Amino acid sequence: MLAYIVRRLLAGIPVLIGVSLITFILMNVVPGDPVTAAFEKRADLETIARIRHEMGLDRPLVIQYVEFVGKAAVGNLGNSFRSRLPVADSIAGALPMTGRLAASAMSVALLIGVPFGVAAALRKNSWVDYMSAVTTLSFISAPVFWIAIIAQLIFGLTLDLFPMSGYEGPIYLVLPATVLGSRYAASIARYTRASMLEVLNQDYVRTARAKGVAERLVIWKHALKNALVPLLTVIGLEFGGLLTGSILTESVFGLPGIGRLTIQAIQYRDFPMIEGTVLFTAVVFVLANMLVDISYSLVDPRIRMA
Amino acid sequence: MRKYLRVTTWLLAAVMLLAAGCTGSKAPTTPAPSTPTTPAQPEVQKGPNGELYGGTYRIAIMEEPPIIDPQLDTTLLIYNMARNVFSTLVRYKPGSLELEPELVAEMPKADADNKTYHFKLRNDVTFHNGNKVTAKDVKATFERMMTPATKAQNTWVLEEIEGAKAMLEGKATEMSGIKIKDDLNFDIILARPFGPFLQNLATAPASIFPADVIKEKGAQFGRAPIGSGPFKVAKWDANQQLVFEKNPSYFEKGLPYLDKIEYRVIPEEATRWMEFEKGTFDEGEPPTAEFISAKTGGKYQFIEYTTLNTFYISFNVKFFPDKRVREAVSLAIDRAKLLKTVWNDQGKVAKQFVTPGIPGALANPPEFKYDPAKAKDLLKEAGATNLKIEAWQRGTDKVTDLNLAIQQMLADVGINYEVKMVDRATFSSTRSQGNIPANQGNWFADYPDPDNYLYTYFHSVQGCSMSVCLGDKDVDKVLEEARALADQAKRQKMYQDLETKLVLQDYVIVPLLHQTGYIFVQKWIHGVKGHPTEVEGSKLVWKDAGK
Numbered sequence: 001m002l003a004y005i006v007r008r009l010l011a012g013i014p015v016l017i018g019v020s021l022i023t024f025i026l027m028n029v030v031p032g033d034p035v036t037a038a039f040e041k042r043a044d045l046e047t048i049a050r051i052r053h054e055m056g057l058d059r060p061l062v063i064q065y066v067e068f069v070g071k072a073a074v075g076n077l078g079n080s081f082r083s084r085l086p087v088a089d090s091i092a093g094a095l096p097m098t099g100r101l102a103a104s105a106m107s108v109a110l111l112i113g114v115p116f117g118v119a120a121a122l123r124k125n126s127w128v129d130y131m132s133a134v135t136t137l138s139f140i141s142a143p144v145f146w147i148a149i150i151a152q153l154i155f156g157l158t159l160d161l162f163p164m165s166g167y168e169g170p171i172y173l174v175l176p177a178t179v180l181g182s183r184y185a186a187s188i189a190r191y192t193r194a195s196m197l198e199v200l201n202q203d204y205v206r207t208a209r210a211k212g213v214a215e216r217l218v219i220w221k222h223a224l225k226n227a228l229v230p231l232l233t234v235i236g237l238e239f240g241g242l243l244t245g246s247i248l249t250e251s252v253f254g255l256p257g258i259g260r261l262t263i264q265a266i267q268y269r270d271f272p273m274i275e276g277t278v279l280f281t282a283v284v285f286v287l288a289n290m291l292v293d294i295s296y297s298l299v300d301p302r303i304r305m306a
Numbered sequence: 307m308r309k310y311l312r313v314t315t316w317l318l319a320a321v322m323l324l325a326a327g328c329t330g331s332k333a334p335t336t337p338a339p340s341t342p343t344t345p346a347q348p349e350v351q352k353g354p355n356g357e358l359y360g361g362t363y364r365i366a367i368m369e370e371p372p373i374i375d376p377q378l379d380t381t382l383l384i385y386n387m388a389r390n391v392f393s394t395l396v397r398y399k400p401g402s403l404e405l406e407p408e409l410v411a412e413m414p415k416a417d418a419d420n421k422t423y424h425f426k427l428r429n430d431v432t433f434h435n436g437n438k439v440t441a442k443d444v445k446a447t448f449e450r451m452m453t454p455a456t457k458a459q460n461t462w463v464l465e466e467i468e469g470a471k472a473m474l475e476g477k478a479t480e481m482s483g484i485k486i487k488d489d490l491n492f493d494i495i496l497a498r499p500f501g502p503f504l505q506n507l508a509t510a511p512a513s514i515f516p517a518d519v520i521k522e523k524g525a526q527f528g529r530a531p532i533g534s535g536p537f538k539v540a541k542w543d544a545n546q547q548l549v550f551e552k553n554p555s556y557f558e559k560g561l562p563y564l565d566k567i568e569y570r571v572i573p574e575e576a577t578r579w580m581e582f583e584k585g586t587f588d589e590g591e592p593p594t595a596e597f598i599s600a601k602t603g604g605k606y607q608f609i610e611y612t613t614l615n616t617f618y619i620s621f622n623v624k625f626f627p628d629k630r631v632r633e634a635v636s637l638a639i640d641r642a643k644l645l646k647t648v649w650n651d652q653g654k655v656a657k658q659f660v661t662p663g664i665p666g667a668l669a670n671p672p673e674f675k676y677d678p679a680k681a682k683d684l685l686k687e688a689g690a691t692n693l694k695i696e697a698w699q700r701g702t703d704k705v706t707d708l709n710l711a712i713q714q715m716l717a718d719v720g721i722n723y724e725v726k727m728v729d730r731a732t733f734s735s736t737r738s739q740g741n742i743p744a745n746q747g748n749w750f751a752d753y754p755d756p757d758n759y760l761y762t763y764f765h766s767v768q769g770c771s772m773s774v775c776l777g778d779k780d781v782d783k784v785l786e787e788a789r790a791l792a793d794q795a796k797r798q799k800m801y802q803d804l805e806t807k808l809v810l811q812d813y814v815i816v817p818l819l820h821q822t823g824y825i826f827v828q829k830w831i832h833g834v835k836g837h838p839t840e841v842e843g844s845k846l847v848w849k850d851a852g853k
Binding site for chain 2: 030031032033034036037038039044045046047048050051053054055079080082083084085090093094145149152153156157160164165166167250251252253254256260261264267268269
């Protein structure tokens, strides 16, 4: 197992290098640069050229990239062009907020999604199933920022039940987590339903029923446990996605997470911050994929780590 | 099965109810070091006109300032924050364009050559760290701006000082034009006379920093700034909120009234407005669709004030060299209709580029005619039927609205006006290279002088970065000469003649409208006035008790 983990981690290194290289190329090819992006009003060419020179942006691209890789390898991601603060610190500072949002949204998603998925599978083709299908489709299709603003309007402003922006305690997460979670709940419900249906048709389920096992045990102990295995992939990857920031939710609810950091970096062509957040995203996905694969072997003894 | 569904539903309902019950309680936040709020006492301290002390002014902002350093950044938010945290040598009187002393004991006097200014600082000003403000700090601050390694964007403010350009070019490490006589007295010598010099010193970029702190902190100064202003930075949660606290040793006794200012970051416009409606914030900006109901609803204070700005369509004369085409565009636009339908009459029709109210602006120019028939004739004459104009836009709500109306009006005379929306970085970099064919934009005056408009837009040193790309050596000469003149009447005549030729006759830029400034504040806010330069600060703001 340990060897497997080490191998997977080592395999992640070319991924990181590839991602950082592609990002670097894109940043320098796309129009716009950090100096002019910061100019709100006037911008005479002399000043622009001078600042670019001071920032080292007029050096050959190869040198700039090699210097970046060299520093990143020892953990120095440089300083943000905008805030002048270390990129690593900014990402670390935004991580708790994203983590909270991700964890609470995923909890809501599982709490709602799994039971509804199971119910839909058990009541296949009944009105419960159709209602569930329509609802989940709506939540997946509706833009999350629209759902968010409606939620703010109804529960935050009109009914004044929950705060609608900022973060000063767990109560501030109710609306964002529910909005974000409902979207993931929808997809989890659909996956759960599909997975359950497949499992319920298996021989061992029929055997269990034939043996006289209580229906409740058949569902929850035998069927659901097996149905959850493919669901793990979905949950793991979606949680990884949540950890890299939910930009729209963070923007609407004013939460200082990684999503905000990333989008602002791109808007202002903050090169060190862009590289930092992109590398962070890559690391999260490499780890998430690895953990999902490992958990497979733990949950399903038939699967061996190759 | 049904049972489990029911259980889950009840569980969820229980969670929601529990959460609803906890609405009132908040998790304890780390207390910021603050002065104790005024407890309810029989004798409440009041200002000279009944102003109440205490309270927190809460504002929602779209994004956090990357740094509070007006040398390095040009956004209005940072300028306003700078007015709260720093002081300048001179400043504008509240709501007016007249100058008055701030850090200086009296208005600086210039010698007969109009190049040498004598400054005498007040004796009673300290920075937030307790050190006295001296002439050394002024020199260090100005030299910091002109040091290339600082990467300052606002070098234009001090460029005319002797030795400033040499520093920028790396030829000097000290500014020869600043001569310190003692702790409180110093002279500034200009390379050549520059009329608006004192106005430049009143702008936020000319804020004075403590010499020792900028030396120690370097580029990080802007994240923990120390100034001599009425507020100091108490707490900064990255990307979340900024809290300013009252400066107890501010040199203007009895000010400020507020205990704190809280800036909260909320990127989404609709959320900011909803929170304002809920009462969470003291100042707000409605989305365009909500403007009328907010203004006439009677729930908030609607404060109007004059601002110095001009909204225009600019043409890159390299793409549109024929002045008949530019004149046709001007003739095709019904400015009065734009004002009424898009802006709800929140402004005035423009008859000139340099905003009226600025000494040196055109005094009584004729109105721009609205004549679509003549526009069509001019286009035919210029051989430009089926003309396509690609206007680049860096989208904000209100600018886009004007563009949609203009598109319709120009279509009526056969011009295909295509609006190309790009993100801010793309827009800025393309513009600086002079590759934008046309642009509907606006200019808010940095200082009340025609030079700020005409030099910025028409002198070739700005290259094409304002998208006009005039590149006319004769125009350059006039602009440079007018800058250096001491005779105000003569200067103003030169600017008026230049604008009459370039704008009224040649339509090098097509002025559209001037916007009247406005702010929405809650009913319990007082002391917010608005300033023509859009930079005010919160020194004079106060709130009703208990709000």
